Amino acid sequence: MKFAYRFSNLLGTVYRRGNLNFTSDGNSVISPVGNRVTVFDLKNNRSDTLPLATKYNIKCVGLSPDGRLAIIVDEGGAALLVSLVCRSVLHHFHFKGSVHSVSFSPDGRKFVVTKGNIAQMYHAPGKKREFNAFVLDKTYFGPYDETTCIDWTDDSRCFVVGSKDMSTWVFGAERWDNLIYYALGGHKDAIVACFFESNSLDLYSLSQDGALCVWQCDTPPEGLRLKAPKGWKADLLQREEEEEEEEEGERETTIQGKAVPAEQEKTGKVKYSRLAKYFFNKEGDFNSLTAAAYHKKTHLLVTGFASGIFHLHELPEFNLIHSLSISDQRVTSVAVNSSGDWIAFGCSGLGQLLVWEWQSESYVLKQQGHFNSMVSLAYSPDGQYIVTGGDDGKVKVWNTLSGFCFITFTEHSSGVTGVTFTATSHVIVTSSMDGTVRAFDLHRYRNFRTFTSPRPTQFSCVAVDSSGEIVSAGAQDSFEIFVWSMQTGRLLDVLSGHEGPISGLCFNPMKSILASSSWDKTVRLWDMFDSWRTKETLAFTSDALAVTFRPDGAELAVATLNSQITFWDPENAVQMGSIEGRHDLKTGRKELDKITAKHSAKGKAFTTLCYSADGQNILAGGMSKFVCLYHVREQILVKRFELSCNLSLDAMEEFLNRRKMTEFGNLALIDQDAGEEEGVAIPLPGVKKGDMSSRHFKPEIRVTSLRFSPTGRCWAATSTEGLLIFSLDAQMLFDPFELDTGVTxxxxxxxxxxxxxxxxxxxxxxxxxxxxxxxxxxxxxxxxxxxxxxxxxxxxxxxxxxxxxxxxxxxxxxxxxxxxxxxxxxxxxxxxxxxxxxxxxxxxxxxxxxxxxxDDVAKLCDWNRYNIQYALAVSKQRGMKRALEPLETEEDSDTSDEDSLHLLGRAGDEEEMPM
Known part of the structure; x- marks a missing residue:
């Protein structure tokens, strides 16, 4: 078995924060997911996560006009220049500060970033060969507070920047004589978005309080004139002119950018005037505007609000087209594709991504991840589907080929603790803390069985035998194992004997033997045929946290609290070996830990195990960012996979960051980012306007479940970041087999x-x-x-x-x-x-x-069959109408015969059309 597993996709999370982008063809959405970027191909119905990651969560993404390059900036200001063609990082750069937005010019030659209260314009990389990909051209000053948004004119001559100080600034991308900068006021809250009109310097500005200002410019874009150069530049241009005159003869030439005095008198400085001011909150209730996008060709303005409502308006008349609600959380980002047909919405509170076709009022894409952490996962026996359960009580089924979730079950009222497939791949069994075990049918997408216990109890794990007829679940509070019949739904037996919470259950794939692990430092083997009696009891020196059988059922692996993995022969109850994994976990230090990472690792252990498809290796994961792959027979570490390098998560760094320690204590105790999303200024540390119970915290990195695909080509892990898929990278692997010099x-x-x-x-x-x-x-x-x-x-x-x-x-x-x-x-x-x-x-x-x-051929055949049936029904209906028509005069009868022949011909055509 080869171990060239590499990260291939991220499921379970579709959007976290940042801005959404459509590709230049308008068929794909680029969505930031934590510190990664996922591309959703809407035309081919696939999602793909780029094999790159930033150090912190992504703050903004800028896409070049041709769609080949992207600039990805994280919260720390570090930027990646990424080629979307070859899916690789071309250059690393650091902007030395938090960047709010990035925007390329329409001609692709420059891009602007807003950082603090300034805007910086850089030469766009890739247009010419140069040593440094990011070359600073100009720095623009003006706003007093943080800058928030950017937009360019269609000819790339000017750009506009919005700020939190309620002002909008128009800057010239070149040294224009009649436009250096222009400041616009008129708003009473922070600017959320500003947009230029198509082929014009007229612009719109939108503020957080729901106000829209329409600004008219008295100068067309062609009226901008370059500033005449001075000093040595003017002398150099004069010499070049004289040389050209000598070579080509006498003719009228002017220095580029130097205006004729008469023309200069005619045209003065660029001036703006406010034409109109509109308000979105007409009812009087305050609903802050959070995101906006404008499509210049169709004059379509899309605005998203904190209540989850979005509006579609036609500008400049401000005519309302649609007003709909997509969720009860704030709309964080809005994007419109190049044709103006599709609108993408991102809601960071729910981790929701929607693509809406506004003309037909239908969803093109509607995806939402678990908005709490995922706890468990399971592969279907054929490897086509993955089912996940989360703390939010939802059960989601994902297609491994497309990467999309196609069904969500919400019957559980509390966190899901375990999920599994039956051997037929058509039934999913889940356990939950709400005291129920439910069976879901993947044919009709319904909950057809609900198993409960005589007394209310919380189930911590679930298992189904190889026949799919026996369902068992372990209780966390009563320390019992409940066994039901899938056929009848009746409780068959209650297995008692454990003296601690049940941490794991697993059926032997070849025999009717159930293994249960518990915090009472034992693993018990129950014989399903022999009156549910305990066949063996395996004793440990520490709490048992996970148990799993090898695919052939001849070996049992148990993970315990002392970071050991022990292997047992289930037939003879003999230990066959053990692996010490404490040093392989390499847990990180939390921000508020008083002890070092080395000492905190003593209390960490593997909490999930999974055998490989051939049974020769075992995967182990737990309270760490690493997943370890061990060789069972040799009992050695074969490879260690790092699931995440995101420093926005807790317990990632090995050493304490001294810069976060102040004379007043650790900076991690202060909610520094609490006011960013709501726009609330924090007057004192720990004081927050609004809900006093809500607090921002860094989620801790951990691995909750691991599963190998039955095909052996990939494995999946549920972690704090989502559902990560690692697959064999066959393209980059040279793997000859019994090769000699004669094989060419x-x-x-x-x-x-x-x-x-x-x-x-x-x-x-x-x-x-x-x-x-x-x-x-x-x-x-x-x-x-x-x-x-x-x-x-x-x-x-x-x-x-x-x-x-x-x-x-x-x-x-x-x-x-x-x-x-x-x-x-x-x-x-x-x-x-x-x-x-x-x-x-x-x-x-x-x-x-x-x-x-x-499945594909079956759908095609069904579609053809229904079309043929429809064509036959239409032809019969027309034949009956012709037979029931009354006889008229001879002339009329002649024409009716011709019509009937024409109808028969058309009916025959329709019958043969699907063939």
């Missing part, structure tokens, strides 16, 4: 030309290059697949099956690869049974690809 691409193609297909396939899989293997397999004629597949050695059958399973996800040659799969399994099926345990991940990988194609 040239010899493989020579064998194919000589029609020696078996030898070519064997050499291609020894070289283990995907394109060569694909070329060799697809060169085999269809009628010779049977002979070639039977002649393959058994050692290569697994390699070919794994390649076929991967090809089902990307290739369109469905029938061809299905023939290969069928012939291989028919020829080598009997011999492969002896290695069923090792081949199980490959078979499940095949099943995953085939099931996806089956």
């Amino acid at each position: 691409p040239r010899r493989i193609r020579e064998a194919l030309r000589q029609r020696e297909y078996t030898r070519a396939i064997l050499m291609a899989f020894r070289l283990n290059e995907r394109k060569l293997a694909q070329e060799a397999l697809e060169a085999v004629p269809q009628d010779e697949i049977d002979v070639v597949s039977a002649s393959l050695p058994e050692l290569y059958v697994e390699k070919v099956l794994e390649f076929l399973a991967a090809s089902f996800e990307v290739s369109r040659h469905l029938e061809f690869y299905l023939l290969w799969t069928q012939k291989l399994l028919m020829s080598h099926g009997q011999r492969l049974k002896s290695r069923a345990g090792q081949l199980l991940p490959v078979v499940q990988f095949l099943q995953k690809g085939l099931q996806r194609h089956l």
Whole structure:
């Protein structure tokens, strides 16, 4: 088994904070998620998280006009220049301060950042080869308070900046003679957004109190004239002019930017006048405006408010088009795509991302993560779906291919503590602190069984046996295990014996044996057939926190509070080995810890375990940012994965930051960011206007659940940041198999030309290059697949099956690869049974690809069948109408016959249309 697992996707969280952006084609939304960036492809229905991360949570994202580059700035002011084409970081930069917004000019040559009370203009990177990608051009001063927003004119000549001091400033991107800067007032609250009109210097400004000011400029963009250079620049330009005159002859030329005196007298300085002022809060109730976006071509203004309401207005007449509510939380960010059809909304309070098509009044995308931490996850047996349960009481099912949540169950009234799939992949069983265990049907999306205990109790874990008929759940307060029948919903038995809360349950995949771990320092094995009696009791020196069986059921792994993982033989109750994991956890130091990270690690342990698909390795995670992969037989650490590098989370740093220690104590005790979201000024440390019970705190990094995919290609972890998927990076891996000097691409193609297909396939899989293997397999004629597949050695059958399973996800040659799969399994099926345990991940990988194609073809067939039925019904209805028409005169009858023939022809066309 290879260990080249790399971060591939982030599910469970769709938006945290920051600004949303549409790509230049308008088909994708770029959303900041913590310290990562996720791209939601709305056209192809996929979500993909970029394989990069900032040190702190992302504050703002600026996208270049061509959509190739993005500047990502975090809360600390550190910036990443990212190529969205190759999905990699091109340059690192630090703005030396907190940046509020970033905006590229429409021509893509410059970009402006607002930092503190200044605006800085930089040369855009990538336009020319230079050593430093970020070159500062100018710094603009003017506002007295923090700057909040930026917008550019269409010709990139000017930009406007809004500020918290209730003023709006228009700056020239060049040294214009009649416009250096212009300050606009008229508002009574902080500016939220400001926008230029299309091909004009007219602009709109919006403030937090819900006021919109319309400003008219007396000068068109073409009326801006460059300032005449002075000193040595003027002399240099004069010399260049004289040289050109000597070469080309006498002709009238003027220095660029130097205006003719008569023209200068005609046009004076640029002046603005306020045309109108509108208010959104017409009813009188104060509802602060929090976000806005403007589409210049359609004159569409979208505004979001703190109550979750958004308005659509047509400017400059301020005509209301829509007024709808999307949630009860504040709208944090708004974006409009290039065509003006789709509007994206982000709500940071709920972690919600919506894309709304305003003309049809329908959702293009509606996604929301768990707004509390995720506690548990489970893979479906075919690896297509992941189910997660969170502290918010929601159960969400995610598609691993698209990355989207397609169903959310909200029947639980308290936190979900455990989730699992049955063997059929169609039923999800969940346990909760509300005292219920529920079963959900994935065909009809409903809760069809609810299991309860005789006395109200809180369930901490759940397990289902391999047949899917027995459901068991462990209680946290009564220390009992409850067993129900899935068929009838009746309580079969209550297993008692533990003297502490039940921390984990797991059924043996091969036998009817249930293992339960408890805080009473024991793990008990219960025999489901022998009157639910305790078969064995395994004693430990510390509390048992997690228990899991190997996929073949021949080994049991237990994690205890003293940071150890012990392995047991469940048949003989003999310990087979142990792993000491205290030093591998490497827990960080919290901001308020009085002890060092080294000493605090003594109280930390692994809280979740998971065997790999082949059973040779085990994943372990707990109160740390690291997930450890151990080799079971050798009992060594194979690889350690770092889930996050986000310093906005607590317990990330190993040493205390001395800069946060003042003479008054730790700065972490003061809610410094408490007033940022609500716009409330904090007069004293600890004093906050509004709800006194709400307090800002840094969430602690931890891993609550780990699961390997049944296909063995990836594994998932629920952490504070969300649901992280790590998969095998096959593109970057050179992994030959029994390679020698005689295996080259040239010899493989020579064998194919000589029609020696078996030898070519064997050499291609020894070289283990995907394109060569694909070329060799697809060169085999269809009628010779049977002979070639039977002649393959058994050692290569697994390699070919794994390649076929991967090809089902990307290739369109469905029938061809299905023939290969069928012939291989028919020829080598009997011999492969002896290695069923090792081949199980490959078979499940095949099943995953085939099931996806089956679902797609089934939907297409259903759609065609319904269309054919509709066409038949329409043709019958027209035939009946023709038969019931009364006979008229001969002329009329002639025309009616012609019409009936025409109708019959059309009905026949409609019948044949779906075919």
